[in-house]
Amino acid sequence: MANRIIDGLQQAIFEHRLLPGTRLPEDEVGQVYGVSRTIVRSALQSLAHSQLVTIEKNRGAFIASPSIREANEVFEARALIEPRVAGMAASRIEALNLAKLKDHIAAEHAAMAAGDKGTALALSGKFHVEIARIAAHDVFTDFVQSLVKRSSLIIALYWKRPDTTCESHSHNALMDAFTDGDRQAAEEIMRSHIVDLHSGLDLTVKDEKPVSLADALKF
Template identity: 50%
Template sequence: METRDAENWPDAAAPPATTPTDRVRERLLRAVLEQRLPPGAKLTEDEIAGLCGVSRTVVRAALQALSHDGVVVLERHRGAFVAAPSPQSAREVFEARALLEPAVARAAARHADAEALARLARHIEAEHAALEAGELGRAVHLSGRFHLVIAEMSRHQTIAALLGGLIARSALVLALYARLPDTLCERHAHGALLAALTARDADAAEAAMRRHLADLLAGLDLAPRAPSKPDLARALSTG
Protein backbone atom coordinates (compact mmCIF):
# COMPACT_ATOMS: atom_id res chain seq x y z
CA MET A 1 0.00 0.00 0.00
CA GLU A 2 1.71 3.12 -1.21
CA THR A 3 0.39 6.63 -1.03
CA ARG A 4 -0.46 6.75 -4.72
CA ASP A 5 -1.50 3.91 -6.96
CA ALA A 6 -1.99 4.48 -10.64
CA GLU A 7 -2.40 0.91 -11.74
CA ASN A 8 -4.22 0.34 -14.97
CA TRP A 9 -7.94 -0.13 -14.57
CA PRO A 10 -10.07 -1.65 -17.28
CA ASP A 11 -12.43 1.28 -17.01
CA ALA A 12 -13.48 4.16 -14.83
CA ALA A 13 -15.68 2.17 -12.50
CA ALA A 14 -13.87 3.62 -9.49
CA PRO A 15 -13.26 7.18 -10.61
CA PRO A 16 -11.76 9.83 -8.35
CA ALA A 17 -13.02 8.76 -4.90
CA THR A 18 -13.47 12.27 -3.73
CA THR A 19 -13.48 12.12 0.06
CA PRO A 20 -10.64 10.78 2.24
CA THR A 21 -12.93 8.23 3.85
CA ASP A 22 -13.91 6.92 0.44
CA ARG A 23 -10.31 6.76 -0.65
CA VAL A 24 -9.37 4.67 2.38
CA ARG A 25 -12.45 2.51 1.94
CA GLU A 26 -11.66 1.91 -1.72
CA ARG A 27 -8.09 0.98 -0.93
CA LEU A 28 -9.06 -1.44 1.80
CA LEU A 29 -11.80 -2.92 -0.33
CA ARG A 30 -9.45 -3.44 -3.23
CA ALA A 31 -6.84 -5.04 -0.99
CA VAL A 32 -9.46 -7.40 0.36
CA LEU A 33 -10.99 -8.21 -3.01
CA GLU A 34 -7.60 -8.89 -4.59
CA GLN A 35 -6.89 -11.18 -1.67
CA ARG A 36 -3.87 -9.28 -0.46
CA LEU A 37 -5.69 -9.18 2.87
CA PRO A 38 -6.92 -12.70 3.57
CA PRO A 39 -10.17 -13.44 5.40
CA GLY A 40 -9.69 -13.09 9.12
CA ALA A 41 -6.85 -10.60 8.85
CA LYS A 42 -6.72 -8.01 11.60
CA LEU A 43 -7.15 -4.43 10.47
CA THR A 44 -5.52 -2.20 13.05
CA GLU A 45 -6.75 1.35 12.91
CA ASP A 46 -3.44 2.99 13.72
CA GLU A 47 -1.62 0.94 11.14
CA ILE A 48 -4.06 1.81 8.37
CA ALA A 49 -4.11 5.44 9.45
CA GLY A 50 -0.34 5.63 9.25
CA LEU A 51 -0.22 3.84 5.91
CA CYS A 52 -2.87 6.05 4.37
CA GLY A 53 -1.67 9.28 5.93
CA VAL A 54 -4.93 10.11 7.64
CA SER A 55 -6.25 10.08 11.17
CA ARG A 56 -7.98 7.19 12.85
CA THR A 57 -11.23 9.08 12.54
CA VAL A 58 -11.47 8.55 8.82
CA VAL A 59 -10.15 5.00 9.07
CA ARG A 60 -12.91 4.18 11.52
CA ALA A 61 -15.49 5.62 9.18
CA ALA A 62 -14.15 3.55 6.32
CA LEU A 63 -14.15 0.39 8.42
CA GLN A 64 -17.70 1.03 9.52
CA ALA A 65 -18.79 1.40 5.92
CA LEU A 66 -17.06 -1.81 4.96
CA SER A 67 -18.59 -3.61 7.89
CA HIS A 68 -22.00 -2.60 6.69
CA ASP A 69 -21.29 -4.38 3.42
CA GLY A 70 -20.16 -7.44 5.32
CA VAL A 71 -16.63 -7.18 3.99
CA VAL A 72 -15.17 -6.61 7.44
CA VAL A 73 -16.56 -7.50 10.82
CA LEU A 74 -16.22 -5.22 13.82
CA GLU A 75 -15.90 -6.78 17.26
CA ARG A 76 -16.37 -4.35 20.05
CA HIS A 77 -13.16 -3.48 21.88
CA ARG A 78 -11.39 -6.04 19.73
CA GLY A 79 -11.12 -4.39 16.37
CA ALA A 80 -11.84 -4.92 12.70
CA PHE A 81 -11.15 -8.10 10.77
CA VAL A 82 -11.55 -9.09 7.17
CA ALA A 83 -14.76 -11.10 7.12
CA ALA A 84 -14.52 -14.86 6.88
CA PRO A 85 -18.02 -15.88 5.79
CA SER A 86 -19.29 -19.14 7.19
CA PRO A 87 -20.50 -21.77 4.73
CA GLN A 88 -24.00 -20.75 5.70
CA SER A 89 -23.23 -17.12 4.91
CA ALA A 90 -21.62 -18.16 1.65
CA ARG A 91 -24.74 -19.97 0.58
CA GLU A 92 -26.91 -17.04 1.58
CA VAL A 93 -24.84 -14.60 -0.41
CA PHE A 94 -25.21 -16.64 -3.56
CA GLU A 95 -28.88 -17.24 -2.89
CA ALA A 96 -29.43 -13.52 -2.65
CA ARG A 97 -27.51 -12.97 -5.84
CA ALA A 98 -29.52 -15.68 -7.54
CA LEU A 99 -32.68 -13.79 -6.65
CA LEU A 100 -31.45 -10.39 -7.82
CA GLU A 101 -29.05 -10.83 -10.68
CA PRO A 102 -31.18 -12.68 -13.25
CA ALA A 103 -33.63 -9.79 -13.14
CA VAL A 104 -30.71 -7.39 -13.34
CA ALA A 105 -29.35 -9.15 -16.40
CA ARG A 106 -32.75 -8.92 -18.02
CA ALA A 107 -32.93 -5.19 -17.38
CA ALA A 108 -29.35 -4.72 -18.53
CA ALA A 109 -30.21 -6.36 -21.84
CA ARG A 110 -32.88 -3.74 -22.36
CA HIS A 111 -30.57 -0.81 -21.60
CA ALA A 112 -27.43 -2.12 -23.25
CA ASP A 113 -25.63 0.58 -25.21
CA ALA A 114 -22.42 0.40 -27.21
CA GLU A 115 -20.29 2.11 -24.62
CA ALA A 116 -21.35 -0.17 -21.78
CA LEU A 117 -20.86 -3.25 -23.92
CA ALA A 118 -17.38 -2.06 -24.78
CA ARG A 119 -16.66 -1.69 -21.08
CA LEU A 120 -17.77 -5.25 -20.51
CA ALA A 121 -15.59 -6.50 -23.34
CA ARG A 122 -12.57 -4.68 -21.92
CA HIS A 123 -13.38 -6.20 -18.54
CA ILE A 124 -13.28 -9.69 -19.95
CA GLU A 125 -9.96 -8.86 -21.58
CA ALA A 126 -8.57 -7.65 -18.29
CA GLU A 127 -9.78 -10.77 -16.50
CA HIS A 128 -8.11 -12.92 -19.08
CA ALA A 129 -4.90 -10.95 -18.79
CA ALA A 130 -4.91 -11.28 -15.01
CA LEU A 131 -5.38 -15.02 -15.23
CA GLU A 132 -2.59 -15.33 -17.77
CA ALA A 133 -0.34 -13.37 -15.45
CA GLY A 134 -1.25 -15.70 -12.62
CA GLU A 135 -2.78 -12.89 -10.57
CA LEU A 136 -5.66 -14.94 -9.25
CA GLY A 137 -6.82 -12.40 -6.68
CA ARG A 138 -6.93 -9.68 -9.25
CA ALA A 139 -8.90 -11.92 -11.57
CA VAL A 140 -11.49 -12.61 -8.90
CA HIS A 141 -11.77 -8.91 -8.23
CA LEU A 142 -12.26 -8.13 -11.90
CA SER A 143 -14.78 -10.90 -12.23
CA GLY A 144 -16.79 -9.28 -9.46
CA ARG A 145 -16.63 -5.92 -11.09
CA PHE A 146 -17.90 -7.45 -14.31
CA HIS A 147 -21.11 -8.31 -12.51
CA LEU A 148 -21.25 -4.87 -10.98
CA VAL A 149 -20.96 -3.22 -14.37
CA ILE A 150 -23.95 -5.24 -15.53
CA ALA A 151 -25.81 -4.08 -12.45
CA GLU A 152 -25.02 -0.49 -13.34
CA MET A 153 -26.16 -1.12 -16.90
CA SER A 154 -29.53 -2.21 -15.58
CA ARG A 155 -30.14 1.33 -14.25
CA HIS A 156 -31.44 -0.14 -11.02
CA GLN A 157 -29.37 1.92 -8.67
CA THR A 158 -30.94 0.43 -5.58
CA ILE A 159 -30.35 -3.16 -6.57
CA ALA A 160 -26.90 -2.31 -7.87
CA ALA A 161 -25.96 -0.95 -4.47
CA LEU A 162 -27.16 -4.10 -2.76
CA LEU A 163 -25.24 -6.21 -5.24
CA GLY A 164 -22.12 -4.21 -4.54
CA GLY A 165 -21.94 -5.66 -1.08
CA LEU A 166 -22.96 -9.14 -2.13
CA ILE A 167 -20.38 -9.29 -4.90
CA ALA A 168 -17.66 -8.09 -2.57
CA ARG A 169 -18.54 -10.81 -0.11
CA SER A 170 -18.55 -13.29 -2.96
CA ALA A 171 -14.87 -12.60 -3.49
CA LEU A 172 -14.25 -13.57 0.13
CA VAL A 173 -16.36 -16.68 -0.33
CA LEU A 174 -14.32 -17.67 -3.36
CA ALA A 175 -11.11 -17.07 -1.46
CA LEU A 176 -12.29 -19.43 1.26
CA TYR A 177 -14.27 -22.09 -0.52
CA ALA A 178 -13.34 -22.20 -4.21
CA ARG A 179 -12.83 -25.82 -5.15
CA LEU A 180 -10.23 -24.90 -7.75
CA PRO A 181 -9.31 -21.96 -9.96
CA ASP A 182 -12.38 -22.18 -12.15
CA THR A 183 -10.75 -20.21 -14.87
CA LEU A 184 -12.24 -21.31 -18.13
CA CYS A 185 -15.70 -21.63 -16.68
CA GLU A 186 -15.65 -17.99 -15.67
CA ARG A 187 -14.38 -16.82 -18.96
CA HIS A 188 -16.93 -18.72 -20.95
CA ALA A 189 -19.80 -17.66 -18.70
CA HIS A 190 -18.93 -14.00 -18.93
CA GLY A 191 -18.56 -14.32 -22.65
CA ALA A 192 -22.01 -15.83 -22.92
CA LEU A 193 -23.44 -13.01 -20.84
CA LEU A 194 -21.80 -10.41 -23.00
CA ALA A 195 -23.11 -12.11 -26.13
CA ALA A 196 -26.66 -12.15 -24.79
CA LEU A 197 -26.46 -8.52 -23.75
CA THR A 198 -25.00 -7.51 -27.10
CA ALA A 199 -27.90 -9.25 -28.83
CA ARG A 200 -30.24 -7.48 -26.40
CA ASP A 201 -31.75 -10.88 -25.73
CA ALA A 202 -33.28 -10.52 -22.28
CA ASP A 203 -34.26 -14.17 -21.96
CA ALA A 204 -30.79 -15.34 -22.91
CA ALA A 205 -29.16 -12.86 -20.56
CA GLU A 206 -31.33 -13.95 -17.66
CA ALA A 207 -30.70 -17.61 -18.41
CA ALA A 208 -26.97 -17.09 -18.77
CA MET A 209 -26.81 -15.26 -15.48
CA ARG A 210 -28.83 -17.90 -13.69
CA ARG A 211 -26.61 -20.64 -15.04
CA HIS A 212 -23.45 -18.72 -14.22
CA LEU A 213 -24.47 -18.19 -10.61
CA ALA A 214 -25.46 -21.82 -10.25
CA ASP A 215 -22.09 -22.85 -11.62
CA LEU A 216 -20.28 -20.56 -9.22
CA LEU A 217 -22.16 -22.02 -6.28
CA ALA A 218 -21.57 -25.54 -7.52
CA GLY A 219 -17.87 -24.78 -7.72
CA LEU A 220 -17.71 -24.17 -3.99
CA ASP A 221 -16.69 -26.67 -1.35
CA LEU A 222 -18.83 -25.63 1.57
CA ALA A 223 -18.64 -28.51 3.98
CA PRO A 224 -15.20 -29.28 5.39
CA ARG A 225 -13.34 -26.19 6.46
CA ALA A 226 -14.40 -24.47 9.64
CA PRO A 227 -13.67 -20.99 10.95
CA SER A 228 -10.23 -20.63 12.39
CA LYS A 229 -11.06 -20.35 16.07
CA PRO A 230 -13.45 -23.32 16.56
CA ASP A 231 -11.16 -25.22 14.27
CA LEU A 232 -8.23 -24.85 16.60
CA ALA A 233 -10.27 -25.66 19.68
CA ARG A 234 -11.68 -28.82 18.19
CA ALA A 235 -8.38 -29.88 16.69
CA LEU A 236 -6.70 -29.77 20.07
CA SER A 237 -9.53 -31.55 21.83
CA THR A 238 -9.53 -34.46 19.39
CA GLY A 239 -5.75 -34.66 18.98
Protein backbone atom coordinates in the same frame (compact mmCIF):
# COMPACT_ATOMS: atom_id res chain seq x y z
CA MET B 1 -10.53 11.08 3.58
CA ALA B 2 -12.11 7.78 4.53
CA ASN B 3 -12.94 6.84 0.95
CA ARG B 4 -9.29 6.29 0.12
CA ILE B 5 -9.04 3.77 2.93
CA ILE B 6 -12.32 2.10 2.08
CA ASP B 7 -11.32 1.72 -1.56
CA GLY B 8 -7.85 0.54 -0.67
CA LEU B 9 -9.03 -2.14 1.70
CA GLN B 10 -11.82 -3.23 -0.62
CA GLN B 11 -9.46 -3.61 -3.52
CA ALA B 12 -7.11 -5.64 -1.37
CA ILE B 13 -10.01 -7.87 -0.36
CA PHE B 14 -11.08 -8.18 -3.98
CA GLU B 15 -7.62 -9.29 -5.01
CA HIS B 16 -7.24 -11.66 -2.06
CA ARG B 17 -4.25 -9.78 -0.68
CA LEU B 18 -6.21 -9.39 2.54
CA LEU B 19 -7.71 -12.67 3.71
CA PRO B 20 -10.61 -13.42 6.06
CA GLY B 21 -9.65 -13.14 9.72
CA THR B 22 -6.85 -10.63 9.21
CA ARG B 23 -6.70 -8.12 12.01
CA LEU B 24 -6.96 -4.43 11.12
CA PRO B 25 -5.51 -2.35 13.98
CA GLU B 26 -6.60 1.26 13.75
CA ASP B 27 -3.15 2.68 14.40
CA GLU B 28 -1.53 0.49 11.79
CA VAL B 29 -4.07 1.28 9.08
CA GLY B 30 -3.85 4.94 9.97
CA GLN B 31 -0.10 4.95 9.56
CA VAL B 32 -0.33 3.32 6.15
CA TYR B 33 -2.67 6.01 4.89
CA GLY B 34 -1.24 8.86 6.91
CA VAL B 35 -4.43 9.74 8.77
CA SER B 36 -5.60 9.65 12.34
CA ARG B 37 -7.64 6.89 13.93
CA THR B 38 -10.75 9.03 13.56
CA ILE B 39 -10.74 8.52 9.82
CA VAL B 40 -9.75 4.89 10.04
CA ARG B 41 -12.61 4.16 12.40
CA SER B 42 -15.03 5.78 10.02
CA ALA B 43 -13.73 3.66 7.16
CA LEU B 44 -13.83 0.45 9.19
CA GLN B 45 -17.39 1.10 10.29
CA SER B 46 -18.40 1.64 6.70
CA LEU B 47 -16.79 -1.64 5.69
CA ALA B 48 -18.47 -3.35 8.61
CA HIS B 49 -21.81 -2.09 7.34
CA SER B 50 -21.01 -3.79 4.02
CA GLN B 51 -20.18 -6.98 5.93
CA LEU B 52 -16.62 -6.97 4.64
CA VAL B 53 -15.24 -6.31 8.09
CA THR B 54 -16.33 -7.57 11.48
CA ILE B 55 -15.99 -5.29 14.47
CA GLU B 56 -15.82 -6.88 17.88
CA LYS B 57 -16.44 -4.58 20.79
CA ASN B 58 -13.23 -3.53 22.50
CA ARG B 59 -11.31 -5.96 20.33
CA GLY B 60 -11.17 -4.28 17.00
CA ALA B 61 -11.77 -4.93 13.32
CA PHE B 62 -11.07 -8.03 11.26
CA ILE B 63 -11.59 -8.97 7.66
CA ALA B 64 -14.90 -10.83 7.78
CA SER B 65 -15.06 -14.64 7.56
CA PRO B 66 -18.43 -15.49 6.04
CA SER B 67 -19.88 -18.71 7.42
CA ILE B 68 -20.96 -21.56 5.15
CA ARG B 69 -24.53 -20.57 5.79
CA GLU B 70 -23.83 -16.98 4.83
CA ALA B 71 -22.07 -18.19 1.70
CA ASN B 72 -25.15 -20.13 0.65
CA GLU B 73 -27.41 -17.19 1.37
CA VAL B 74 -25.29 -14.78 -0.62
CA PHE B 75 -25.40 -16.98 -3.68
CA GLU B 76 -29.11 -17.65 -3.28
CA ALA B 77 -29.66 -13.92 -3.24
CA ARG B 78 -27.47 -13.48 -6.29
CA ALA B 79 -29.41 -16.22 -8.08
CA LEU B 80 -32.61 -14.29 -7.49
CA ILE B 81 -31.45 -10.77 -8.22
CA GLU B 82 -28.77 -10.97 -10.89
CA PRO B 83 -30.79 -12.74 -13.58
CA ARG B 84 -33.41 -10.03 -13.32
CA VAL B 85 -30.68 -7.40 -13.53
CA ALA B 86 -29.07 -9.09 -16.54
CA GLY B 87 -32.45 -9.15 -18.26
CA MET B 88 -32.93 -5.44 -17.65
CA ALA B 89 -29.43 -4.74 -18.94
CA ALA B 90 -30.09 -6.74 -22.11
CA SER B 91 -33.22 -4.67 -22.76
CA ARG B 92 -31.50 -1.33 -22.60
CA ILE B 93 -27.91 -2.00 -23.55
CA GLU B 94 -26.24 0.26 -26.10
CA ALA B 95 -23.16 0.05 -28.30
CA LEU B 96 -21.07 2.07 -25.88
CA ASN B 97 -21.86 -0.32 -23.03
CA LEU B 98 -21.10 -3.34 -25.16
CA ALA B 99 -17.68 -1.96 -26.00
CA LYS B 100 -16.99 -1.29 -22.35
CA LEU B 101 -17.97 -4.81 -21.35
CA LYS B 102 -15.79 -6.22 -24.10
CA ASP B 103 -12.82 -4.21 -22.83
CA HIS B 104 -13.57 -5.49 -19.39
CA ILE B 105 -13.44 -9.10 -20.51
CA ALA B 106 -10.26 -8.45 -22.47
CA ALA B 107 -8.60 -6.96 -19.39
CA GLU B 108 -9.66 -9.98 -17.38
CA HIS B 109 -8.14 -12.34 -19.94
CA ALA B 110 -4.97 -10.30 -20.07
CA ALA B 111 -4.57 -10.36 -16.31
CA MET B 112 -5.14 -14.10 -16.25
CA ALA B 113 -2.61 -14.62 -19.04
CA ALA B 114 -0.09 -12.53 -17.13
CA GLY B 115 -0.64 -14.75 -14.14
CA ASP B 116 -2.05 -11.86 -12.15
CA LYS B 117 -4.73 -13.91 -10.46
CA GLY B 118 -5.76 -11.20 -8.01
CA THR B 119 -6.53 -8.63 -10.66
CA ALA B 120 -8.35 -11.19 -12.78
CA LEU B 121 -10.51 -12.16 -9.84
CA ALA B 122 -11.33 -8.55 -9.03
CA LEU B 123 -12.23 -7.81 -12.65
CA SER B 124 -14.39 -10.90 -12.83
CA GLY B 125 -16.45 -9.60 -9.91
CA LYS B 126 -16.66 -6.09 -11.26
CA PHE B 127 -18.08 -7.46 -14.50
CA HIS B 128 -21.27 -8.29 -12.63
CA VAL B 129 -21.43 -4.83 -11.11
CA GLU B 130 -20.90 -3.30 -14.53
CA ILE B 131 -23.95 -5.17 -15.82
CA ALA B 132 -26.00 -3.82 -12.95
CA ARG B 133 -24.85 -0.32 -13.85
CA ILE B 134 -26.06 -0.85 -17.40
CA ALA B 135 -29.41 -1.97 -16.05
CA ALA B 136 -29.46 1.52 -14.51
CA HIS B 137 -31.25 0.47 -11.36
CA ASP B 138 -29.50 1.97 -8.36
CA VAL B 139 -31.16 -0.20 -5.75
CA PHE B 140 -30.29 -3.42 -7.55
CA THR B 141 -26.82 -2.10 -8.34
CA ASP B 142 -26.16 -1.51 -4.66
CA PHE B 143 -27.38 -5.01 -3.84
CA VAL B 144 -25.26 -6.62 -6.54
CA GLN B 145 -22.23 -4.62 -5.51
CA SER B 146 -22.66 -5.67 -1.93
CA LEU B 147 -23.17 -9.34 -2.85
CA VAL B 148 -20.20 -9.40 -5.22
CA LYS B 149 -17.94 -7.95 -2.57
CA ARG B 150 -19.03 -10.56 -0.08
CA SER B 151 -18.55 -13.25 -2.73
CA SER B 152 -14.92 -12.28 -2.91
CA LEU B 153 -14.43 -13.28 0.72
CA ILE B 154 -16.51 -16.41 0.23
CA ILE B 155 -14.37 -17.49 -2.71
CA ALA B 156 -11.23 -16.85 -0.70
CA LEU B 157 -12.52 -19.23 1.95
CA TYR B 158 -14.37 -21.90 0.05
CA TRP B 159 -13.28 -22.04 -3.59
CA LYS B 160 -12.79 -25.70 -4.48
CA ARG B 161 -9.96 -25.73 -6.98
CA PRO B 162 -7.34 -23.07 -6.24
CA ASP B 163 -5.66 -23.36 -9.61
CA THR B 164 -8.81 -23.46 -11.72
CA THR B 165 -9.72 -20.17 -13.28
CA CYS B 166 -13.08 -18.66 -12.35
CA GLU B 167 -13.89 -19.45 -15.98
CA SER B 168 -15.27 -16.48 -17.83
CA HIS B 169 -16.89 -18.65 -20.48
CA SER B 170 -20.26 -17.57 -19.12
CA HIS B 171 -19.22 -13.97 -19.41
CA ASN B 172 -18.73 -14.44 -23.13
CA ALA B 173 -22.11 -16.12 -23.44
CA LEU B 174 -23.65 -13.17 -21.64
CA MET B 175 -21.96 -10.81 -24.07
CA ASP B 176 -23.68 -12.61 -26.94
CA ALA B 177 -27.09 -12.31 -25.29
CA PHE B 178 -26.47 -8.62 -24.67
CA THR B 179 -25.37 -8.07 -28.25
CA ASP B 180 -28.64 -9.61 -29.42
CA GLY B 181 -30.59 -7.67 -26.82
CA ASP B 182 -32.04 -11.04 -25.84
CA ARG B 183 -33.51 -10.47 -22.41
CA GLN B 184 -34.70 -14.01 -21.87
CA ALA B 185 -31.32 -15.50 -22.78
CA ALA B 186 -29.42 -13.04 -20.60
CA GLU B 187 -31.59 -13.97 -17.63
CA GLU B 188 -31.14 -17.66 -18.12
CA ILE B 189 -27.40 -17.51 -18.72
CA MET B 190 -26.90 -15.37 -15.67
CA ARG B 191 -28.97 -17.71 -13.54
CA SER B 192 -26.94 -20.73 -14.54
CA HIS B 193 -23.71 -18.77 -14.19
CA ILE B 194 -24.52 -17.94 -10.58
CA VAL B 195 -25.54 -21.51 -9.85
CA ASP B 196 -22.26 -22.56 -11.42
CA LEU B 197 -20.23 -20.27 -9.21
CA HIS B 198 -22.18 -21.48 -6.18
CA SER B 199 -21.41 -25.08 -7.04
CA GLY B 200 -17.73 -24.22 -7.40
CA LEU B 201 -17.59 -23.73 -3.66
CA ASP B 202 -16.92 -26.42 -1.12
CA LEU B 203 -19.61 -25.68 1.41
CA THR B 204 -19.68 -28.99 3.22
CA VAL B 205 -19.34 -28.56 6.95
CA LYS B 206 -15.97 -29.67 8.21
CA ASP B 207 -14.26 -27.32 10.62
CA GLU B 208 -16.39 -24.21 10.09
CA LYS B 209 -13.70 -21.65 9.29
CA PRO B 210 -10.70 -21.81 11.60
CA VAL B 211 -9.31 -18.90 9.65
CA SER B 212 -7.30 -16.92 12.17
CA LEU B 213 -4.77 -18.77 14.25
CA ALA B 214 -5.90 -16.90 17.33
CA ASP B 215 -9.49 -18.06 16.94
CA ALA B 216 -8.48 -21.54 15.88
CA LEU B 217 -6.33 -22.32 18.92
CA LYS B 218 -8.64 -20.80 21.49
CA PHE B 219 -10.82 -23.67 22.78
